[in-house]
Amino acid sequence: MSKIARRLVLAGLTLTLIGGVFTPTLAQAATIEPDTSEATVSADSVHYQFNTIQSPYNIITDESGKTTNVPWYSPTADNPNIKQTFLSADILNTDSNFKTTFDAYDTADGNIGKVSDRMINLATNGLDGNPNQSLATALAATSPLNVSVADFITYESDLDFTYGWLFKSAAQTALKLRTQADIQAEYQKDIVPKLNEIDTINPDSNSDVKFDYYANDFPGQASGLLENADSIHLTKSPEQLAKLNLQASSDQEKALLMQPLKNFIVSQDGSDPANPTLLADGQLSTTAHPTCFVFGDSKPTTPSTPSVSNATSKPVTVHYVDEQGNTLKPDKTLTGSLGDTYQTEALNIDGYTLIKTTGQESGTYTNSDQSVTYAYRKAAAHAANVANVASKNSAIYATKKIRLYSSPTFTKQAVKTTYAKKSRMNRPMFKVIGTATSKNGVKRYQVQDLNGKGTTGYVTTRSSYVAPVYYANRPTKITVINPKGLNAYAKTSLTGKATHYKQGQVLKVKKIVTHNLTTRFVLSNGAYISANKKLVIAGKYTMPKRVQAKTAVNRYGTANLTNRNRHYPKKAHATFTVKGWAYSNANNFRKGDTLRYKVAGGYITGNKQFVRVIN
Incomplete structure (x- = not known):
């Protein structure tokens, strides 16, 4: 069977078994009822509104027993679309490009769209739940299937066991450690009963049929399977995958699911419990997917899921190496509080040129060790290692x-x-x-x-x-983006006003000229305008012409949404003609900004959770 065909079959298996019907979703403002079978449950349900959302992670226990949280999606130099491991709720609520760029990170991952939806939902709607109920109770209560907490735990732990077996057996086959007959016997004895449990809980999965495809021909399918181990976010070598401890992995999955919900809702700053700054742990962003993997026979340590009371951050280690991995500069160790931002930087090393960066150069401190590696290549003797810097006074x-x-x-x-x-x-x-x-x-x-x-x-x-700030090259067209529009002038000094262009107008550019340390665009009519990137953008930049309210919205006198001057109830489904756009906090550089639409009489939110574009 061809490599492409194998990928398609595995993708179908992954999408149907893991990412299909049985994908828990967080219902909007869903109230999670306590599981009365748990002795520690109280009757109180709490609403959690999150400031920060963590993306999912696997819990990996190595052969020494050390347990580490490894993010599913990590930024790399080759994949710039991926967002950071921790994202603020403001970004998730207001960045209209978040889902597009996040989902584009790994188009082969059939679950990535569901993950981004869950992260957005957590940021927008928060989560209701009894803090003492188990994680399994919270997820099972919002699952599309009507399953008990016990069945949910069985389903998840069986997924962990069976998928671990699939890749472990492929690795052992590739390394010639097991025979097909041996693996087939193990399949019938240990795996088929678990697949039957999975199919009983989720009749649509047909997992036994899918696993039969591989179990009957591991010699032919092993290499294709190993190429796709990252479908469950495992990037280990065949030598490591061959040492997966299936029962320990399954047990760790159960232990994770039985932890109380409050362990996955982290106070980042120890603030007043009545008004805390909360982080949603990455397990709340997962889909129905195995996340716990134990290698070797060592006993796993407790999964490093953070808790409100004992969350601590781990350091970020920065390495500077050549192409062979030899150290060029001493490692740096960055430390900070959980959720705080860190920033690493490449060094200018005499005689070397930076060629690759591995790891997340900037992000937030987590409860897992992180590393960033800057790799350098020895420069040619005649090459000058000169920084490309902006001119003085520019x-x-x-x-x-x-x-x-x-x-x-x-x-x-x-x-x-x-x-x-x-x-x-x-x-x-x-x-x-x-x-x-x-x-x-x-x-x-x-x-x-x-x-x-x-x-x-x-x-x-x-x-x-x-x-x-100023363009250096001539685009053929530019769009005015300044909310107040832009004046055109008769002279390069921007004197002798010729005309005024409104926000959104598209202008043709004949050439670009310099004026002191700035630049000007010369329009097709001979007039001069500033080439300041804060005022214009290259190309044709379009905004919605009309939007419609999806829920109740207010209109305000300012882009900061102050001075409310009208309320539109939800049942009205109000429509608005967009006259322009602006962002909040225009002059407050300590705060981010949020899109607003300028409409007749003032401004409304541009948040896609509340308004939709109709043309």
Whole structure:
């Protein structure tokens, strides 16, 4: 059978058995009833509204007994679409591109769309549940199948056992450790009874038929199966997969599901329990999917699921190596509180060029060890290792969350100001007044804040965090994005006003010219406009013409949604003509911003949970 055909068959198996009918979903504002069979359950149900949502993870116990949480989806240099392991509820609620970019990370994973839906649902609706009930009780109560908690636990632990067996047997076959006859006998004795349990709980799964396909021909299917071990987010080698401990993995899955729900709802800052800052553990974002895997015969430690009372963060280790893995600079160890943001940086190493980054360069501290590796290649003797920096007195803006430091050597103590990630039109700007180098040889910009304070300090020179404010190349068309529109002028100095263009207008560009350290676009009519990226964007940028309320909405006098001037009830299904768009917190650089639609009489939310585009 061809490699493509094997992938299709396995994809069908994965989608139907794991990601199909039996995918628990969090119903909107669903009330989870206590499981009275659990002695510790109280009658009280609590509503949890989350500030941060963690993406799913596997719980891996290695042969020494060490248990680590390994994220399903991790950012890499080759997969820039993946979001961070921890995402704020604000981003999940307001970033219209989140689901598209998250789902695009791994198109072969049939469950990734369900994961993003669950994360969005947790961020939007929160979760209702008795804190002392088990995780299994919470998930079973919202499953599309009407199953008991006991059946849910059996189903999940059987999935863990059977899928572990599938990949373990493939690895053992590939390594010539087992014969087909031996594996077939084990299949009939140990696996078929569990598949029968799965099919009894979920009659639509037909898992025995699917497993028969592989069990009857492991010599022919082993390589194809091993290529697809990542369908359950296992990236271990065949030598490691061959050592999977099936019963220990299944037992660990049961233990995980029996932990109380409160263990998966983490207080990030120890704040007042009446108004806490809450993180939704990644197990609340999983689909019906095995997550616990034990290797070898060692006894697993307790799964490292964080709890409200004892959550602690693990360090992030940064490695600097050459192509052969040899250390070029000493490792760095970054530490911080659970949920705090960390930022790693590549170093300028004389005679070497950075060629690859492995791991999450920026993110948040978790309860698992994390690492980032910067790999370098020895540069040719004649090549100059010169940083590509902006000119002195030119303007740059921050494209991501960024910090201004009092010293070119970035430390927590040197932080002067933190600027939130903002939409394009609201990005914080800085004037480059010089450059400097950290004690480790990393180039920095010395800048002056152009956002009203005039503060000076140092920021990174990395192009993934800062960029020139002005276009350097000519696009054929540009769209005005500034909410107040844009003036065109007769001269490059932007004097002698010619006309005014409204937000959303598309203009043809004849050429681009420089003026001091800025640039101007020359339009087809000969007029000059600023080439500031906060005012215009290359190409044709379209926004909705009309939207309709999906629920009750309010109209406000400002983009910050203050000064309410009208209420539209849900039953009205109000429709609005969009006259423009803006973002909240335009001048508050400590806060992110959220899309608003400008309509007749004021502004309404642009949140897709409350309004939908109709044309």
